[in-house]
Amino acid sequence: MAIDDASHRIIADLLTSRTGQQLTESRRWRISTALAGLFREIGIENVDQLACMLERPGEHRLATRVVEALLNNETYFFRDHAYFDTLANVLLPELARKRADSRKLTIWSAGCSTGQEVLSLAMIFAEQPGRWQDWTIDIVGTDISGKAIEQAKSGTYSQFEIQRGISVAQMLNFFDETKGGWQVCDKVRAMTRFGQQNLLDYPPSPSNFDLVLCRNVLLYFAPDVRQAAFERLASAVNDDGYLMLGSGETVVGQTDRFVSSELGAGLYKANTDSVPARKFYSRPTPAALRAG
Numbered sequence: 001m002a003i004d005d006a007s008h009r010i011i012a013d014l015l016t017s018r019t020g021q022q023l024t025e026s027r028r029w030r031i032s033t034a035l036a037g038l039f040r041e042i043g044i045e046n047v048d049q050l051a052c053m054l055e056r057p058g059e060h061r062l063a064t065r066v067v068e069a070l071l072n073n074e075t076y077f078f079r080d081h082a083y084f085d086t087l088a089n090v091l092l093p094e095l096a097r098k099r100a101d102s103r104k105l106t107i108w109s110a111g112c113s114t115g116q117e118v119l120s121l122a123m124i125f126a127e128q129p130g131r132w133q134d135w136t137i138d139i140v141g142t143d144i145s146g147k148a149i150e151q152a153k154s155g156t157y158s159q160f161e162i163q164r165g166i167s168v169a170q171m172l173n174f175f176d177e178t179k180g181g182w183q184v185c186d187k188v189r190a191m192t193r194f195g196q197q198n199l200l201d202y203p204p205s206p207s208n209f210d211l212v213l214c215r216n217v218l219l220y221f222a223p224d225v226r227q228a229a230f231e232r233l234a235s236a237v238n239d240d241g242y243l244m245l246g247s248g249e250t251v252v253g254q255t256d257r258f259v260s261s262e263l264g265a266g267l268y269k270a271n272t273d274s275v276p277a278r279k280f281y282s283r284p285t286p287a288a289l290r291a292g
Contacts, residue, residue, distance in 0.1 A: 072220070103136065139192045
């Protein structure tokens with residue numbers, strides 16, 4: 001095996017050990033591109049030099065920076081707008097009917113990146129004040145990337161980010177222009193909270209969500225890791241709750257913990273007839289997930 005191939009494999013294995021995500025050979029071309037900025041910062045020129053540095057003892061901080069750079073944090077407001085139309089016009093009204101007594105909804109966005117999905121959901125509620133008056137709305141966003149979660153917590157976005165997916169009216173109604181960028185307003189922020197977390201760890205509190213969104217995350221997992229992730233998601237959804245996946249994802253042939261919902265594309269409901277093989281109260285540790 002050529003040195004360059006071995007170096008790419010070392011870095012791909014690091015990503016898998018930390019996150020469960022795979023960089024298959026067909027996708028390893030993006031390693032050098034994704035790490036170009038890090039190369040400049042630490043004064044190296046190529047993947048081989050980086051692999052040598054990572055092999056030295058005590059380079060945990062560098063390894064973390066490499067993983068952060070390799071994570072795909074692509075997102076924008078109301079991404080795949082048809083899905084948000086389904087949420088606003090079909091699913092959330094159905095959940096409102098189911099939760100009419102408690103007047104409380106809990107939502108988890110798993111793999112929320114820099115927070116746009118969470119804030120898009122919050123804006124849906126803010127745009128329907130009559131329907132959601134006196135309701136408690138709790139939207140939790142988690143992501144394995146500490147850098148992404150820092151931005152999500154700040155709620156501040158560049159002009160380019162703020163223009164991706166939202167209208168001028170939404171921008172003016174829900175964001176304030178500051179020296180650092182466009183910052184989400186308090187009435188939207190009050191519905192949200194964020195935390196750094198691996199999807200393969202135990203779900204965040206309250207861990208019995210009415211709706212879980214995990215879109216365009218499972219695509220990068222190996223089959224056994226994806227199955228473990230579905231177990232995590234299943235343990236987080238109420239028996240009458242829902243899971244929303246991305247357009248290129250499905251539960252078919254992947255897990256029996258969910259079945260398709262008649263409410264719309266990408267929506268699944270808990271399969272209450274299924275019995276989990278085992279409870280995942282700690283992170284699964286197949287070879288692919290052992291710490292490097």
